[in-house]
Amino acid sequence: MGRQGDRGTRRxxxxxxxxxxxxxxxxxxxxxxxxxxxxxxxxTITVLTILTxxxxxxxxxxxxxxxxxxxxxxxREIRTAIDQFHREAIAGAQAGAQAxxxxxxxxxxxxxxxxxxxxxxxxxxxxxxxxxxxxxxPDRYPPDLDTLVKGVDVLPFATGSMGGRGNLNVNATEVxxxxxxxxxxxxxxxxxxxxxxxxSEWDLRSCYDAPDSSSWGGENVFDVHSKSxxxxxxxxxxxxx
Numbered sequence: 436m437g438r439q440g441d442r443g444t445r446r447x448x449x450x451x452x453x454x455x456x457x458x459x460x461x462x463x464x465x466x467x468x469x470x471x472x473x474x475x476x477x478x479t480i481t482v483l484t485i486l487t488x489x490x491x492x493x494x495x496x497x498x499x500x501x502x503x504x505x506x507x508x509x510x511r512e513i514r515t516a517i518d519q520f521h522r523e524a525i526a527g528a529q530a531g532a533q534a535x536x537x538x539x540x541x542x543x544x545x546x547x548x549x550x551x552x553x554x555x556x557x558x559x560x561x562x563x564x565x566x567x568x569x570x571x572x573p574d575r576y577p578p579d580l581d582t583l584v585k586g587v588d589v590l591p592f593a594t595g596s597m598g599g600r601g602n603l604n605v606n607a608t609e610v611x612x613x614x615x616x617x618x619x620x621x622x623x624x625x626x627x628x629x630x631x632x633x634x635s636e637w638d639l640r641s642c643y644d645a646p647d648s649s650s651w652g653g654e655n656v657f658d659v660h661s662k663s664x665x666x667x668x669x670x671x672x673x674x675x676x
Contacts, residue, residue, distance in 0.1 A: 576655035
């Protein structure tokens with residue numbers, strides 16, 4: 436019995452010696468940890484490159500489209516100011532002519548009173564300072580863009596001129612007091628920036644320039660264009676807008 440007991444004890448000792456511990460069993464049950472392989476890194480970089488190359492052109496087109504929209508709005512703003520100035524300048528010339536006619540009628544008392552010209556419903560004042568228009572600018576467009584920013588002297592129409600059929604009715608005595616009642620009116624807060632060039636320089640055209648002219652005659656400012664020679668998304672030149 437003694438020998439068998441010793442053998443059993445030694446066998447159990449040997450089994451405990453070579454059997455794995457619980458800690459080793461838990462560690463061996465975990466999957467081996469490892470990083471990205473070279474192939475995985477190459478695939479990832481390739482996918483990111485393709486996505487980047489696709490996004491950049493889209494961003495450039497979006498930015499260009501926004502600038503084109505800004506250019507259209509800016510051109511519309513300047514051209515609206517030019518047209519409004521022209522209407523009020525023409526009304527000023529008509530007011531001066533009407534005042535002279537009234538004075539002549541009062542002096543002669545022979546000719547019947549002429550019917551006043553029709554008043555444009557889009558205007559409320561007229562340009563009283565007609566000295567800013569030279570003999571080369573009888574059409575009375577603004578002499579330059581700075582005139583729209585600096586402003587000109589204007590006068591309201593005589594009382595009752597907006598009534599009835601909207602005729603221009605100017606009292607000669609009121610015209611004689613222009614210097615005391617005239618106010619400065621500006622048509623642009625500032626000369627807008629061309630979004631395509633980043634400057635406030637514009638190509639100008641007078642009403643006497645040919646449609647295909649590439650230079651400004653200098654008589655007046657009838658229209659403006661961008662100085663950019665680039666091509667728009669629709670295939671047109673910005674300078675032709």
